[in-house]
Amino acid sequence: MDYIFDNERPIYIQLVEKLRMEIISGKLKPGERIPSVRELAITARVNPNTMQKALVELEDEGLLFTERTNGKFVTENKELIEKIKKELAKEKVNNYLKDMKNIGIDYDEALKYLQELERN
Amino acid sequence: MKLLECKNLSKEFDGKQILKDINLTIPRGKLIGLLGKNGVGKSTLIKLINDLLTPTEGEILINGKTPGVESKEIISYLPERTYLDKEMTVKQVIKYFDEFYKNFDSEKANKLLKDLDLSLEQKISKMSKGMQEKLQLILVMSRNAELYILDEPLGGVDPATRDYILDTILSNFCEGASVIISTHLISDIERILDEVIFMDKGEIVLTSSADELRNKENASIDEIFRRYFKC
Numbered sequence: 001m002d003y004i005f006d007n008e009r010p011i012y013i014q015l016v017e018k019l020r021m022e023i024i025s026g027k028l029k030p031g032e033r034i035p036s037v038r039e040l041a042i043t044a045r046v047n048p049n050t051m052q053k054a055l056v057e058l059e060d061e062g063l064l065f066t067e068r069t070n071g072k073f074v075t076e077n078k079e080l081i082e083k084i085k086k087e088l089a090k091e092k093v094n095n096y097l098k099d100m101k102n103i104g105i106d107y108d109e110a111l112k113y114l115q116e117l118e119r120n
Numbered sequence: 121m122k123l124l125e126c127k128n129l130s131k132e133f134d135g136k137q138i139l140k141d142i143n144l145t146i147p148r149g150k151l152i153g154l155l156g157k158n159g160v161g162k163s164t165l166i167k168l169i170n171d172l173l174t175p176t177e178g179e180i181l182i183n184g185k186t187p188g189v190e191s192k193e194i195i196s197y198l199p200e201r202t203y204l205d206k207e208m209t210v211k212q213v214i215k216y217f218d219e220f221y222k223n224f225d226s227e228k229a230n231k232l233l234k235d236l237d238l239s240l241e242q243k244i245s246k247m248s249k250g251m252q253e254k255l256q257l258i259l260v261m262s263r264n265a266e267l268y269i270l271d272e273p274l275g276g277v278d279p280a281t282r283d284y285i286l287d288t289i290l291s292n293f294c295e296g297a298s299v300i301i302s303t304h305l306i307s308d309i310e311r312i313l314d315e316v317i318f319m320d321k322g323e324i325v326l327t328s329s330a331d332e333l334r335n336k337e338n339a340s341i342d343e344i345f346r347r348y349f350k351c
Contacts, residue, residue, distance in 0.1 A: 008340045013331075038295075045287060046311060049150065
């Protein structure tokens with residue numbers, strides 16, 4: 001995992017986004033055990049406390065769960081993963097449409113751009 | 121019991137007030153940035169905590185006790201300037217630390233030195249500045265301390281060495297211990313901090329969680345610091 005941080009936003013939120021992405025993209029598989037907080041923190045070069053905070057947030061979302069002595073695992077609830085994936089996709093599309101609107105391109109035209117791009 | 125507490129701490133030198141009424145609590149298990157421009161009293165505060173200076177007024181409590189033999193056992197301190205005898209070899213320095221500090225983990229130190237490819241027979245005086253900084257950091261981080269105090273650990277080193285230093289701090293401080301890092305090079309280090317303390321003209325002007333401050337100001341700690349001090 002490569003981590004590049006934007007120092008202007010809370011680091012833990014960026015860690016949540018990054019790990020969430022790893023889960024919904026399937027890089028981290030359902031039911032897979034994730035490394036310890038300390039290991040993750042060292043890889044990401046962040047403070048273990050910050051990583052811990054991010055993992056707690058992902059647990060609250062249901063994407064991770066803790067097994068008492070075994071550590072943390074990715075959820076096996078594929079529906080949940082799919083749901084969060086869809087939400088994220090919607091958000092990305094909305095952002096795209098908003099950006100297009102800002103440069104004076106309406107919905108229909110924005111769709112055409114997408115289709116053309118795909119063809120090319 | 122609180123790890124470290126400063127109560128109404130003041131320090132004067134020749135009638136000049138260097139620290140004014142410092143009130144500070146350092147919790148356990150946190151990485152804390154002591155941030156301020158040069159000459160605002162960061163090192164003086166650190167020297168007081170390490171019992172190298174005595175307060176003019178107020179008190180310092182470490183695990184509930186004033187600085188002394190006991191506090192030195194639990195604080196691992198990296199001073200701004202080296203105190204190592206440069207005629208010593210790496211091996212001699214390790215032995216020296218091992219004999220001096222009960223909580224020095226020579227196995228850990230040797231492992232870290234091995235990763236650096238540093239010969240144990242090498243004299244300190246023959247090492248580059250960056251290498252000397254790394255060696256000192258290894259010595260300090262190889263103690264199983266409750267509080268690590270690092271005074272300007274990033275001063276005058278190249279970016280690769282800076283990364284090495286940050287990684288070494290992150291992977292080697294004991295669980296439950298706290299680390300105080302004093303620096304004016306904020307952008308390099310802010311990513312790893314839980315809390316920040318801004319100092320100016322001998323006073324503490326702001327303490328906050330790093331992420332909360334970023335969230336509130338929508339800016340990096342470095343940017344907030346620059347705005348605050350307009351430097």
